[in-house]
Amino acid sequence: MEKQLSQKFYEAMKDLEPRYPNKKALILPALHQAQAECGWLPPEVLAEVAAYIGVHEAQIREVASFYTMYNLKPVGKNHLRICTNVACCLRGADELMSYAERKLGIACGETTPDGMFTLSEEECLGACTTAPVMMANDDYVENLDINGLNDWIERAKNER
Ligand code: FES
16 A cells, blocks of 8 residues: 655654554544645545554544544635534524525535635534634634625635
8 A cells, every 4th residue: 555644644643652652542643644734534544544553444434534623525725614503503603604605606515616615514613602603724713704704715715
């Protein structure tokens, strides 16, 4: 099997290993590192992480598919994840999602043809007190409204 992950991945794992005497506990950091490197987690990468950890590939897939932060299909340069759970829903998340779909010309779960944006729905992001909330790449955007969402998208477009 041809390696997909770089030397940098293996060096990062080597640094972490002393803190994780049970190597299986390294699954989450390994998936984070692999995703940071590849942008998403294709089957070959999951297989390589499994080989590194020393578990069956199915176990890695189970973990990766449980957490929505892991991308099992390619995502755009900007990944917008709008929380549509109760607190956010009560404060307008559905309208935000509809607005984002219209603005980007895609449905939730899709990526724009130019690869710039992926739009996803999230369950509770754990920031209910500042609902509605969106994760925009690695950042939380809280107390989101249509203007804030529009501004965020426009800024990202201008940073091409
Ligand atoms: S319901 Fe949206 S952050 Fe909790």
